Amino acid sequence: MDFITATANLRGANYSITSVSKHKCKGIAGKIIPAMVTTTAVVSGLINFEFVKLLLGKPLEQFKNGFVNLALPFLGFSEPIPPPKTEVRKGWEWNLWDYIEMEGNPTLKEFVAQIEKNHQVDVDGITTGHAMIYANYLPQSATKLATSIQALYEQIVLKKPLPDHINYITFDVSCTRKEDDEEANVPSIRLKLR
Numbered sequence: 001m002d003f004i005t006a007t008a009n010l011r012g013a014n015y016s017i018t019s020v021s022k023h024k025c026k027g028i029a030g031k032i033i034p035a036m037v038t039t040t041a042v043v044s045g046l047i048n049f050e051f052v053k054l055l056l057g058k059p060l061e062q063f064k065n066g067f068v069n070l071a072l073p074f075l076g077f078s079e080p081i082p083p084p085k086t087e088v089r090k091g092w093e094w095n096l097w098d099y100i101e102m103e104g105n106p107t108l109k110e111f112v113a114q115i116e117k118n119h120q121v122d123v124d125g126i127t128t129g130h131a132m133i134y135a136n137y138l139p140q141s142a143t144k145l146a147t148s149i150q151a152l153y154e155q156i157v158l159k160k161p162l163p164d165h166i167n168y169i170t171f172d173v174s175c176t177r178k179e180d181d182e183e184a185n186v187p188s189i190r191l192k193l194r
Contacts, residue, residue, distance in 0.1 A: 001026055042068055086185050094187045103192045109145040121175040121184050128171050131157045167194045
């Protein structure tokens, strides 16, 4: 308790907050801990209610978002809404939870060809995180076409060999629809390596 009092008073001094005695500090801490435990118990209980609904396969309308403020006291519920959908073309919609899954360790050329063939798009660019793997308008991208996706990821992003615990790499693809050359906002591509 001496340490907590000392550090609280030092921090308080930085912000012009009046110092408190060890007894006062103990009283403040004594009120915080039960509040944290109570809130944690309420939130855990609400999560378990929703988890049981998920296990039972209940429809979205039966799930609830819970809002809790034990200081007021206030407990409110609302129905969750489905995520917004993005339409690539008629018959192909996706939301933020969707992704395109691919497997293997293709070369960049095979990866681009597979995306273009399976989804009727022209690939303009491929990124992962902050790194650009491919851009069809850059001349140096042509030199990467024969390199495997994993090797490019290791060279450009990691700058070291891929660790054994990484089984997937997620890519974001910039592309246009073949039928009208309009930009197509497609879901992320999740490449399963192992």
